[in-house]
Amino acid sequence: MDFAQLLDAVRTHPQAVTIPAHWGQGRAVYGGLMAALLYQAMASHVQVPLRTLALTFVGPVAPEVPVSIEVEVLRQGKSVTSLLARARQGGATLTVAQASFGAPRQSMVAVTAMPVAAMKPLAECIPIDYIEGVTPAYIRQLAMRWGIGALPFSATPSLAIGGWMRVREPQPAQPLDEAYLLLLADVWPPAVLPHLAAPAAGSTLSWTIELVQPMPALTTAQWLRYRAQIEHARDGYGHTAAAIWSEAGELVAISRQTVTVFG
Incomplete structure (x- = not known):
């Protein structure tokens, strides 16, 4: 399964995404892939671009074992929407991501x-x-x-x-x-x-x-x-x-x- 197929799997069946071994990093799934998949799950809930993403790798996500990705909308403001996503495997939370998506706004600050x-x-x-x-x-x-x-x-x-x-x-x-x-x-x-x-x-x-x-x-x-x-x-x-x-x-x-x- 290539990257585009994995993104599609997150969009269609986030409760059971199986990541092939060729995306492995030792005994775990590659962290950059986990970040992308959790982002994709959260992006399905918003219409504005991602500004920040903070991840904690609680434990190794094993390849070839179904992963469930859960998303919670923490707050939806006029400009910024905050979301929380969890990747769970075998009942345990193994990756957590908190993201802020934000629409552009007028500002005099430009650096x-x-x-x-x-x-x-x-x-x-x-x-x-x-x-x-x-x-x-x-x-x-x-x-x-x-x-x-x-x-x-x-x-x-x-x-x-x-x-x-x-x-x-x-x-x-x-x-x-x-x-x-x-x-x-x-x-x-x-x-x-x-x-x-x-x-x-x-x-x-x-x-x-x-x-x-x-x-x-x-x-x-x-x-x-x-x-x-x-x-x-x-x-x-x-x-x-x-x-x-x-x-x-x-x-x-x-x-x-x-x-x-x-x-």
């Missing part, structure tokens, strides 16, 4: 977006391809080119990682909407992993992403730029701030994560 991060040209970056037993299964669906900082488990104390990313499929290209952006936004490993000298587990504990609306008119065939900066790390927890830009340098999203690392 230029942060400049695009400097990184190597796409052709000079290292491709990250799927290697069985080494990289997560979801890498077969998403393309990455490493262009900032050191690779994971290289014992290199770099403060930032990043590069280029896009969806490998579908063909022909589709409009890059909020669901596709969320799918891509979590593809990068925790920024603390280059500090380690040997492979160790790491995962996202909480994630907040803010979308710049209106989104630029992009397609899934175009590359996005990504940069994550470590702000603090200690006691097995890392705190990072990230941003996503279009290939042309337009700011698309701002992201923050708290990650756990076992090493």
